[in-house]
Amino acid sequence: MKRIYFLLCLSGFVFFSCAESDSTKNKSKSALSDSAKIEFLNSTHDFGVINEGEKVSTVYKFKNVGSMPLEIYNVEVSCGCTVAEKPEKPVGAGQTGEIKVEFNSTGKVGVNKKFVTIVSNATNATEIVSFNVTVNKINENK
Secondary structure: OHHHHHHHHHHHHHHHHHHHHHHHHHHHHHHHHOOOOEEEOOOEEEEEEEEOOOEEEEEEEEEEOOOOOEOEEEEEEOOOOEEEEOOOOOEOOOOEEEEEEEEEOOOOOEEEEEEEEEEEOOOOOEEEEEEEEEEEOOOOOO
16 A cells, blocks of 8 residues: 555656646746847858958848847957947847948958857847958059
8 A cells, every 4th residue: 555655646746747847848938939039131241352451341130030129239349450330229029130340451461251249138149240351462562
């Protein structure tokens, strides 16, 4: 009789443990669905070949595919030759936004690959976009 009681108690414990685990999973799914998510339409850009001293710029467009407002906290550039601008206001669910990037080629002769790290409140909190550019040295002896 004690064995049967023990087995009933054990099976009840396992049942409630599994039920609790399932409810925890549902809460996690709910938390993820009630969040922002950033999706870039273009995460790379190729400027091609430019002459040293030129400044070039591009725009990385993104969409908030989540259900909550997206806030861009920071944009970090990999080099002082690059400047990036982020949206100052939150981007609503289903809305689009832009990260503007400008590259100054002075002193950057050769092949360059630069990165911009975007930090936000999205489920994918850190995203990286990049660009390539080849900078030709200007012959000053002409």
